[in-house]
Amino acid sequence: MFAYYLQLGLRSLRRNPVLTALMVLGIALGIAASMTSLTVFHMMGSDPIPWKSSKLHYVQMDNWDPNQPYGDDGSPPDQITYRDAVALMQAGKADKQTAMFKLALPIQPANPQVKPFMALGRVASADFFGMFEPPFRYGGPWGRDQDAAHARVLVLTSDTNEKLFGGQDSVGKTVRMDGVDYSVVGVLDKWKPRFKFYDLTNGALSAADEFFMPFTTAIDLRQRASGNNSCWKFPGEGWDAYLQSDCVWIQMWVQLDSPARLAEYKSFLDSYVNEQKRLGRFPRPLDNRLPNVTQWMQAQRVVPRDVEVQTWLGFAFLTVCLVNTIGLLLAKFMRKSGEIGLRRALGASRSEVFRQFLIESGVVGLSGGLVGLLLTGLGLIAVRALYADYKNVAQLDWTMVLTTLVLAIVAALLAGLYPTWRACRVQPASQLKTQ
Amino acid sequence: MLAMKHLQKVYRTHLIETHALRDFSIHVREGEFVAVTGPSGSGKTTFLNIAGLLEEFTGGEYKLDGVDVGGMNDAERSRLRNEKIGFIFQGFNLIPDLNLFDNVDVPLRYRGFNAAERKRRIEESLGRVGLASRMKHYPSELSGGQQQRVAIARALAGSPRLLLADEPTGNLDSLMARGVMELMEEINRQGTTIVMVTHDPELAVRAQRNVHVMDGQVTDLGEEPRLRVPASPEPMPA
Numbered sequence: 001m002f003a004y005y006l007q008l009g010l011r012s013l014r015r016n017p018v019l020t021a022l023m024v025l026g027i028a029l030g031i032a033a034s035m036t037s038l039t040v041f042h043m044m045g046s047d048p049i050p051w052k053s054s055k056l057h058y059v060q061m062d063n064w065d066p067n068q069p070y071g072d073d074g075s076p077p078d079q080i081t082y083r084d085a086v087a088l089m090q091a092g093k094a095d096k097q098t099a100m101f102k103l104a105l106p107i108q109p110a111n112p113q114v115k116p117f118m119a120l121g122r123v124a125s126a127d128f129f130g131m132f133e134p135p136f137r138y139g140g141p142w143g144r145d146q147d148a149a150h151a152r153v154l155v156l157t158s159d160t161n162e163k164l165f166g167g168q169d170s171v172g173k174t175v176r177m178d179g180v181d182y183s184v185v186g187v188l189d190k191w192k193p194r195f196k197f198y199d200l201t202n203g204a205l206s207a208a209d210e211f212f213m214p215f216t217t218a219i220d221l222r223q224r225a226s227g228n229n230s231c232w233k234f235p236g237e238g239w240d241a242y243l244q245s246d247c248v249w250i251q252m253w254v255q256l257d258s259p260a261r262l263a264e265y266k267s268f269l270d271s272y273v274n275e276q277k278r279l280g281r282f283p284r285p286l287d288n289r290l291p292n293v294t295q296w297m298q299a300q301r302v303v304p305r306d307v308e309v310q311t312w313l314g315f316a317f318l319t320v321c322l323v324n325t326i327g328l329l330l331a332k333f334m335r336k337s338g339e340i341g342l343r344r345a346l347g348a349s350r351s352e353v354f355r356q357f358l359i360e361s362g363v364v365g366l367s368g369g370l371v372g373l374l375l376t377g378l379g380l381i382a383v384r385a386l387y388a389d390y391k392n393v394a395q396l397d398w399t400m401v402l403t404t405l406v407l408a409i410v411a412a413l414l415a416g417l418y419p420t421w422r423a424c425r426v427q428p429a430s431q432l433k434t435q
Numbered sequence: 436m437l438a439m440k441h442l443q444k445v446y447r448t449h450l451i452e453t454h455a456l457r458d459f460s461i462h463v464r465e466g467e468f469v470a471v472t473g474p475s476g477s478g479k480t481t482f483l484n485i486a487g488l489l490e491e492f493t494g495g496e497y498k499l500d501g502v503d504v505g506g507m508n509d510a511e512r513s514r515l516r517n518e519k520i521g522f523i524f525q526g527f528n529l530i531p532d533l534n535l536f537d538n539v540d541v542p543l544r545y546r547g548f549n550a551a552e553r554k555r556r557i558e559e560s561l562g563r564v565g566l567a568s569r570m571k572h573y574p575s576e577l578s579g580g581q582q583q584r585v586a587i588a589r590a591l592a593g594s595p596r597l598l599l600a601d602e603p604t605g606n607l608d609s610l611m612a613r614g615v616m617e618l619m620e621e622i623n624r625q626g627t628t629i630v631m632v633t634h635d636p637e638l639a640v641r642a643q644r645n646v647h648v649m650d651g652q653v654t655d656l657g658e659e660p661r662l663r664v665p666a667s668p669e670p671m672p673a
Contacts, residue, residue, distance in 0.1 A: 004544055015532055342528045345489055346589070347517025347545035349510040429484040432524050432601075 005356045009363035016332065020364070023328045027368025027408055027415075030321030032375030034314035035404045039380060041311045042400060043393035044204065045303045048197040049132065052255075053293035055095075056131060057262065059088065059252040060291070061273055065232035066283035076287050077230065078201045078300070079248040082219075084276075089125065089215075093268045094254035095261060096127035099215050101250055102202050102227030107211075108176045109164050119160065119177070120226070121211035122199070123218040129155070129186075131255050132198055137161075139171035139186035142214060146185075150220045154182040155212040161187045175211075180221060182213070194392050197293060200300040201251060202227040205389035225249045246281070254290070266290055322415045329364070329419040333357055340423055341431025350424040357420040358413060365412020369405040376404060436500060436597055436628045437463040437486060443494030444481050444651070455481040456651045459495070463630055465596070468623040469657070470642035471632045478651040479632040480601060486630060487520055487599045488512045500596055517545050521590025521627075523619075525602035527582040529574040529589075535561060536570040539589045546593055560588040564618060580611030587618060591627075598622065600631040604638060616641060 013020045047053050061084060062069075062076035070077040080088075085099040103123050108116045122128075129141035138161075142153045154175055161170055161184075170184045195204040222239050228249065235245030256262045269288045276282045291299055333340075340353055348356075376396065383394040396404075444456035456478050463469050473479050484490040485497065488504060497504050500519055504512065521542075522528075529538050536557055543553040561567045564584035566577075574582050583603065590598055600619065604612035616638060623629050631642060639645050647655035 001544065011532060338528070339530055342530065343541065343545075344513070345487065345516070345522050345528075346542040347513055347593075349513035351510065352513070352545060427490075429480075429489040432489070432522075432526075432528060 001352070001355065002359065005359040006363065008356060009360035012332075012360055013363060013367065019328060019332055023325055023332075023364050024367045024371055026321045026324045026328070027365060027412055028371035028375055030318035031369060031372030031404060031408045031411070032379050033317045034311070035372065035376040035400065035407070036379035036383065037307060037310040037314040038403075039376065039396060039400050040307050040383065040390060040393050041303055043194045043395065043397070044307065045297070047294050048193050048195065049293060055255050055257055056293050057254050057256055057265070057290040058296045059254060059269070060289040061269065061282070062284045062287040063246050063248070063282050064284055068232075069284070075299070076289060077248045079228065079230070080250050080252055081246055081248055082243045082250055085250040085252050087272065088252060091268070091272070093265055095257045096131050096255035097253070098125040098128040098131060099250050099252045100124040100128060100199070101225035102199060103213065103218060103223055104226040105177045105223070107164070108179075110174070110176070111164070114163065119210040120207055121213060122209045123213050123215050123223065123225075125215050127255070128212065131253060134191040135189040137187050137189040138169040139184070142185050147214050147216050150216040151214060152180065152182045152217055153185045153214065155186040155188060156184055157188045157208070157210055158190050159208075160210045177211075192392065195302065197297065197302075198253065199227070199251060200296060200302060204300070204302045205393070219243075256290075262290065318411065322411055325364075325412065325415040326418055329361060329416050330422060333419045333423040336423070337426050338431050340426040341428035344426070344428035345432055353424040353426075354420055357423045358416055361412045361416025361420060362409050364416070365409040366405065368412060369408025372408055373401060373404050436465040436467070437461070437630065438498045439486075439495065441495040442485065442492050442497060444478075444485060444490070445493045454651055456485070456492070458652060461646060461653055461656070463628060465628055466623070466626055468620070468629045468643045469631070469646055470639040470644070471630060471646045471648055472634055472636070472639050473648035474634065477648045479634075479648050481651075482648065483599055483601050483630070483632045487522060488516045513545070517542055517593065519596050521593065521595035521598045523583070523586055523590055523598065523600040523603045525605040527574070527579070527586045527606070529582055529585055531574055534571050534573050535566060535585050538574065538585060539592050542589060542593045556592045560592040561585070563591060564588045578611065579607050580614055583607060583611070583615050584618065587615070587622070591622065596628060598627050598629045600629060602633055602635075603631060604635070612638070
């Protein structure tokens, strides 16, 4: 009977084109409004590396001003100092670990056809690649030995490799950056995390990295971070004073493969800070934190408050559209009272009538969902046009396509419940005489 | 086939009670063609609705083909209605956006027949009313008489034991009415019990028995019928 009712539902859509168009459009607009913001919400809010997000932990230590906490809520700084980063890296207590910062450097291409350009990159440790798992097209990451040797090596992203070497295998070739030659050890394949989850302090939606360079090498060459840098007291003059200061500018991630390893690392971190306290640093109460990827996303409010509000508003609008749909479905179904009475007389039970009209509501929902999907696509194009930062997150993936259709059908079924209930309460006897 | 004893039907609102049927008793034997007559508001249609299980009664007893329908739920009544009863209405009651094939298909869908069986029955019943060649036509493309024939084909498709007709020729001119009446007589000759509500005396005299209803009660049960087709013996109610 499902196929029969589906067929009747489709036929019924054609019967009153204007009413049908109003209902479908109502649902489609509501769906588009809610799904456009929900898509951004979903793309920014969902786990970007679900297979290991619980093993990757961001390191936070409170070395801040004793008189004023770093965060309004008393939270510790969102980056650490260079000297602490180096100490933690040297201790090597995590399964994998990387200290990193954002760096902008001019690239001077060997090819005279390509003009020099400013490239935004990431200074990191060798473990970065094993931790965040970007795919390689050519070569591979540099090793810990190259970290130790302060090797002048680079990993290029596919876009940079395209720009500099026309997409050819550039492993072993040289790239000159800010007057220094670096050897390419690897080229990434297309790696498009929806947002830069490994560097939330400099903006989840900030531009993608164009190259990767060893941490030790960058420090060697006295490269200052082009990302956030915060100090609570004067760092002193010169590079060495800066490195020894309490200014925070380094991000540190550790990979801890089990809860036991996490507990061990936390304990190590506490010991380290207590030791530093004895040396007169870390004047605030002990507050070391090791949030995992999703906890760090929440702490950093990756999904901005206004996206949350927009999503709620979208759903409120969908509710209004559904209330409207209830009225239209009721009008549509009540116009069919004669047919309902007849079907009852010919043997349809109330539950059969209920099924028929609920399926008809579902057909309206599916149609609304398909049109809504189209409008959602247009909505996301508008979001991308208005806010360039959102270009990677204002994208429909299959999950959201499916969610849109399921939401539209469920919404229409909910809207159809009352009209359907009314339809199956139609008294057949009263209808048959009046036809 | 149809036995009602002391049937009551009361419509209640918070202000008044209306007794549509009171102490209504009738027995229709298998194979009979009974016309139920009476003035407007006498309870003819209420009787037909209750007989067709479209309405519930408030008192008394009703047995359809030996089955007491009193305590049945909606699904059971719907199944019984689908299997045993065919309806013919004054207004034909065809679904306008379904073609003749699909209109006749409606009761068969609820019966759960497979596609081949439904097709066979639809073709056979439309053939029986002389409309086999117009299966893909829509009701609006037919005359009133033809539409009523489709309604009869729809009623017959499920092979019901009882055909309930409510003013079946009320919307037809005399020529078409005669044709429909002849078709019903033919159906009755083939063994289907027919109960027809009408206030057309010319139509009523063509039935085997006239039952007269007045103020919700049977005032005249008519003469003992002479059956056109021998039916399975069924005791008359006491």
